[in-house]
Amino acid sequence: MADRIDELAAALSRFPGIGPRQAKRFVYYILSTQQAERTKLADLIRSIASEIKQCPECMRFANFSGPSCLYCTDTSRDDALLMLVEKDQDLASVERAGTYKGRYFVLGGVLTLSGKGAIRERELTRAVGARQKKGLKEIVLALSATSEGETTTDRIKELLLPYRDSLKVSELGRGLSTGSELEYADAETLRSALQNRHET
């Protein structure tokens, strides 16, 4: 019989990026804490879904009491813009940057070149339709500048074909990101950086 240490390690090894060895380390860490701390962690895990729900409009996880989340209902945000991001953490990055004041939709994944992965296609179509009635003018594809991001962008463009007459579809600008060295920059990055150059 595998004991509880193995059972808990197996559950923790399903956490993203965690192998069996680190899962074991988590178990021994948990065993070394006080019972009160273990109980608190267990309560947080058990009850998180009672307070945090998935917003039916933008699909992000958040704490909200009305039918939709704050970003979807806040009337001071710009209904003309809808940004599509891969996951909740990407949305949080954009919020931290502090300049975007439109609406969001979380795709919930990316597509790979080899045909793996999935995004919320039906929910996206529905959200675009609903947003259009509220004044949507532009969809901003905010995917990562990776091959998965590009594959996903291509699929979304297909999905948005029926809306191309009524909606503008844009992509984030390419350029030097913080830390980029000119010597290693690829041609596309350099061309965009040159084109998007600005007076100092």
Next chain:
Amino acid sequence: MADRIDELAAALSRFPGIGPRQAKRFVYYILSTQQAERTKLADLIRSIASEIKQCPECMRFANFSGPSCLYCTDTSRDDALLMLVEKDQDLASVERAGTYKGRYFVLGGVLTLSGKGAIRERELTRAVGARQKKGLKEIVLALSATSEGETTTDRIKELLLPYRDSLKVSELGRGLSTGSELEYADAETLRSALQNRHET
């Protein structure tokens, strides 16, 4: 008000080696699972200490019903040998190797050159005393070949000074470990590897 996502992320970021970003990723993973899976994980965390106890002899965490764990009570194991290891996972490594059949003691940490860290000194002294009455002949210091391991070994040698007349104290052999390349091997490793060479 920080919401539950931040609260759970804060709790998970105390797991060893986990920063705030990966803790957030864990939270979104947990949110994405079924309620049944969350409940099971919470129950495992809450109840692990009811089944897994710390053995009062060797200090390891294990599932046992008597006063001490299996490794401490199994009469087929050799009472003449006591191996000192840093942590539960090291003990598990030695068990996997399959040749050691003596007793164990888990130090619960290492000491650093800068004076940080702590080991179970009182428990160690008590365990050595108790083991001596049962026929202990040799203590095997099985610390990692790192500066922390050496500092810890030095401190343990001090603690064991009163027993040096009656007990043999040994250290694990140095040599080429799997993956070691000769070009990068340091002098101590090479000297031990040469001295411990064996006929093929």
Next chain:
Amino acid sequence: MADRIDELAAALSRFPGIGPRQAKRFVYYILSTQQAERTKLADLIRSIASEIKQCPECMRFANFSGPSCLYCTDTSRDDALLMLVEKDQDLASVERAGTYKGRYFVLGGVLTLSGKGAIRERELTRAVGARQKKGLKEIVLALSATSEGETTTDRIKELLLPYRDSLKVSELGRGLSTGSELEYADAETLRSALQNRHET
């Protein structure tokens, strides 16, 4: 007496990014080649400066017979633009990208926050003066998006203060560079990426 192996290793360990160990490996590689190959390599190193000169205008190293290099004399290139780059390899990156058709100046280094490093200040001032007589309108600061790049950019802006009435000074655009993931993008990169978004 240190022998020739050590002497050659010492010379090769001055190559950028090469430590004593890799330098030794280079020596044994060289020893393992045919005499003809060694002679050819030696001849290339000895004679490279007879064919490759430093252009007195842009300061890059190139093969040219006239007073200045091809990029400085080619009349099809745009005299209105002067791009400042850190080193020859950066210039090569920009050329590979294929869209820039103005002139160049190679700074020959970067400045660090701690006051180290040096750039060709006198040569730069002289080049800007000379280029202005030929129709220069804009200086493009094409430094890496690193702290060294920013420190260098700041110093160059100081140097160019006397020209600010007559010349436009621009910097490369920031944004997502190839490989950037949204989750890890900093606020400045995201703000620029959003601002420089383009219709697809």
Next chain:
Amino acid sequence: MADRIDELAAALSRFPGIGPRQAKRFVYYILSTQQAERTKLADLIRSIASEIKQCPECMRFANFSGPSCLYCTDTSRDDALLMLVEKDQDLASVERAGTYKGRYFVLGGVLTLSGKGAIRERELTRAVGARQKKGLKEIVLALSATSEGETTTDRIKELLLPYRDSLKVSELGRGLSTGSELEYADAETLRSALQNRHET
């Protein structure tokens, strides 16, 4: 016509571990040095083979005037021992460790599981035969603890089969090498470390 920069970069990119980009960086470094330094480097490369020869006994590269190198002719070294190493740098590591005082033979490579690589088989057989006449008793296989090292060791054992009655063949001892952590040590390393434990 590719110019001299490309030609020299191509030659330097044949150095072990050097790609085209770092080779270019070497070229610009060389261009930035004084002519005297370039000439000295070129002379060292051209002339290294006039002073450094390959010893016909142990096959290492060294500076010696007699028929064989110092390690092969030094009468204070132990003729009973012959250590087989992969390459010159490994021999240098063993010399730095300072305890081995026998003879050497440099295999000049390793064999891989997929059948690649080559070692000096004929020269080895000849060297073992010659050394046997001078009192050889033991051959020490000092290969890295890697899969290549093991494949090479297996092949050498085959080659040495005819000598097994008259010669001892030994391998370097396994154990914890400097930096090894117990938690990550594999079973073979731990078993050897336990077996080779020594009193402190």
